[in-house]
Amino acid sequence: MRFQHSAALWRDFPELVPGVLAARGLHAGVSVDDRLVPYAETAAKRLATATESELPEIQAWRRAFTRMGLKPTQYRCASESLLRRFRKEGALPRLHPLIDLCNAVSIAYAIPVAVFDLSRVAGDLEVRYATGEETYLTFSGDDEHPAPGEVVFADAEGRAHARRWTNRQSGLSAVRPDTADVLIVAEALHETARADVESLMGTLATELTTLWPATSPHPAILTPSAPRFDTAV
Template identity: 30%
Template sequence: MRYSVDTSVFEINPNIKFGILIGKNIRNSETTPGDEGKLRDAERRMRENFRADQVRELPNVLLYREFMTNAGINPNKFPPSVEAMFKRILKGGTLPIINAVVDLCNAVSIARTISLGAHDLKDIQEDLEVRFAGEGDRFLPFGATEYENVDKGELIFTSGNTVQTRKWIWRQSELGKTAIDSKDIFFQLVGFEAADLAKAMADIENLVIARFQGTCQKHIVDLNNRYIDF
């Protein structure tokens, strides 16, 4: 299977980088008290370091918003998913407990202020690509049973014509959601600074191997290396 990023994406910002990890034979579970503790600690540290009115200026969030604007997406109407998550935390809220993989990935996303998506490979049948939508692309919203059409020219993350994430990093599909029985997971991180991205990728790799007893492949996709095969 191939993951690729269209050249037009790098024309928006040549510094954008995609950190890809493929976790295999993961043993996911219900969230343990220790797992939840890591999530709550990440939330607490974020509240200690930032205010609610600083969300749009957080590391990476500002760059995500600029990228979306330049891609023709209004980030006020379709904010990057991490912006909404960080805003909830900084206003005093806590994230719901879902399962160990999701909750620990959220902890990494909060700690590193980075966009991080996890996609169950059992639902992915065709090559993955970050590109602008064309005819025939469709999306199954989270919790829905009926597909919706995707606007032509919209920046998407997709498997063939089945869209995994709409409006770039705004909303993830029902297909590919990480559940208790998820064993093979595709992780996609988006950053702009190589060092920051590497730290977040190392966090995920450690979780896959040490917490979930799986194996992990790591890749960087950027302007000079637009695709990987896995």
């Protein structure tokens, strides 16, 4: 299975820094409660002096959404939505140990983190502009068709596993209690994105190895000259 961004996306967003890793042998029978605390504290400290929309990581995604013709206050990147909820409620909903961990790391770094169940992805996965023929399954079970030109995560069967780039994932490849193998993707566009994404991916790799010792994640940072990540399915 190959993950990559299209050449057109690299052309239009040369500042993009994606981090990716595959993790296997996961299960829901671990406790992450204590491990989430420092990430929540980091996010709270940042939000004490600025709203999420003022953070450079979020501002960069807002500019990208504007360039894509989207209203950034109507469609927010995933990390902004999480930070917004965290600021208002003081906590995030608990869903699954892996998702809870990735959400906590996401708000600490203010960088979107997507998690895909590899068993639900057909063939290769590419972040690209939609043709309008892709299908997207919502969490409520409805099928949608992204508009032509929208940025989607599309697999070999034309199924969109995320819409509006980092706005919303699909219910099709969402992590479930029986999910074992996942692909994790973090993307950033701000000035210090390279260092921050490297740090984020290293943090996730360490946490995954600690919580699920059987997995051996190897993070990679993609670039225009090395844009592909290959993993066995």
